[in-house]
């Protein structure tokens with residue numbers, strides 16, 4: 181499917197309506213490093229390149245729109261069960277916030293595409309279940325452990341073992357996914373075994389019986405496993421030139437590995453929580469096309485600064501604050517088409533999706549679960565039948581309503 185967003189676009193805004201405006205199956209690779217539900221709020225230090233950037237990572241029901249839960253309950257029952265398995269309303273709020281976005285990411289990924297979800301042990305166990313529901317358990321590929329080795333400084337005063345890793349959940353859209361095998365650089369001890377050099381300056385060894393010359397540049401090395409110990413975090417490497425001061429900035433080397441493994445040149449890489457643009461800079465250097473989204477305007481400034489710093493002033497970057505319009509919905513029927521009503525009546529067994537009461541078809545109304553004004557489409561996956569009472573009160577449901585639904589067993 182053709183993309184409806186130009187490459188090298190950076191959006192400032194909430195990624196949910198923006199992704200809702202993107203065509204299905206139009207992106208090759210998604211990396212996301214969302215808030216982790218760490219119960220902390222982050223701000224960049226004054227005076228750093230990223231000063232002014234901040235984001236919150238505490239979750240309440242105010243972060244949840246009742247329509248998101250409607251969609252999950254009506255169309256994704258397995259996902260709904262996972263959300264209800266969380267212990268607190270704060271955790272449930274976070275999971276609903278993530279689930280509704282991961283559904284859009286799944287939709288916009290190409291059939292050969294991959295998604296890497298960066299998180300930590302606070303929520304990784306719940307997020308894996310969410311990902312199993314959205315992507316299918318068989319599309320789970322690896323849990324990547326990124327070793328942070330923070331075992332120094334004041335953190336060593338903390339009682340108990342020190343957390344030394346982040347978790348990256350790697351899923352693909354399907355079985356037929358793109359993957360370029362990448363290899364670890366050879367260790368110096370191994371290189372030393374290639375003692376001889378030929379007339380072209382190539383190192384080789386011929387010290388093994390009955391074996392022809394083995395050239396160093398023809399040996400592949402060892403493929404990377406899912407435990408990554410060779411990429412330093414900024415906690416270890418706080419003076420790195422790469423550092424912008426953006427809270428939670430990730431190293432370029434981490435994104436370099438993911439992008440090389442799961443995309444080719446000219447493919448489209450999306451980071452919907454792009455922060456100070458690490459993914460976009462790494463993608464740009466590797467000749468990939470990229471799309472970034474961040475709710476903070478500071479992110480867009482940093483993208484322009486970092487990419488122009490890399491590629492020169494005239495690098496074309498498209499900053500946007502509007503919501504894109506999908507161009508792939510051409511032939512679906514209008515929401516109120518009779519065939520939609522017939523199908524939904526069958527799916528819901530004649531019951532209203534609000535109160536659960538049974539009605540004759542003429543007493544049920546077709547409703548956009550996610551309103552058109554916030555990017556909801558006429559697609560059957562966004563439609564449900566409600567009785568006229570439930571349809572009328574839908575817009576006026578307060579927090580108590582959400583609380584009662586989240587606490588239903």
Ligand SMILES: C[S@@+](CC[C@H](N)C(=O)[O-])C[C@H]1O[C@@H](n2cnc3c(N)ncnc32)[C@H](O)[C@@H]1O
Nearest residue numbers: 194195213235428429430453455456458474475
């Ligand atoms: C953990 S940081 C990402 C850091 C990034 N990987 C980097 O290397 O700089 C999370 C980012 O998500 C952004 N964010 C939070 N909620 C968002 C939303 N609903 N839509 C878009 N961006 C959001 C925050 O502003 C923050 O920049």
